[in-house]
Amino acid sequence: MIKNSHSYCRVFPLLLIAAAGCSESGEYTPVSGTVYFDDQPLSSGVVMFQPPTGPMARSNIAADGGYSLQTLGEADGVRTGVSKVRVSARAASDGGSGEVGLGRLLVPERYTDFDQSGLTVDVSLDNPGPYDLRLTSNRDPSR
Template sequence: MKTYPVKGSVKLADGKPLASGVVVFAAPEMGMEFSSPLGDDGSFVLRSSYGDGAPEGTYKVRIERDPSKADSQARGGRKSAAPAPYPAKYGDESSSGLTAAVKPADNALDPFVLVK
């Protein structure tokens, strides 16, 4: 399967980067998903068992919380159950409204902005 490099970033409504979480590119018709953890600056680079990037096509995108980082930010040894810093609709690709087109080239995507 031929994959093409995909990189981008995720920003919150105020323009600040989403510093933890996972971006997931879902292609239900192909039964495939490609994901990447977010860096502290909100950036991501897709990688999978097929190689770097994703196959050509249009993907629905969701943002998942990073449970390891959420737990590590707890204070006083208690686990934090703080709400995500973005609306819950972004946690499901069918309601997020986020899409990405992967072309047969290097793909540097515009930032995904998680508006309220």
């Protein structure tokens, strides 16, 4: 029994250190900008940032293409670091029966996935933005 208590004494401090690393004490910074698709402001949709640690931040896209991220509260921003970004925008759809469904995508499907979008933003306290996002219908984003 004494042997087990010694093991506990060795493991417990490690558990405390691990738990401290999981805290939500990271720095948040306001993030806003404009989403462009083929050089025109995207007039609707949702933009989401996935920081390296912590919760995802999101914003609806305004009619002028503007967005302002929130994570925990209104316009609080996102955790600092390089965030993966996804954008989703769909046309309104009315099936004629009064039911509203998902309309066609207004941006290429690759932008709707964090790992396929090719979009990342380095969010830092030193850079107040704006963090504009430029999407293109071309397969090659450098064009």
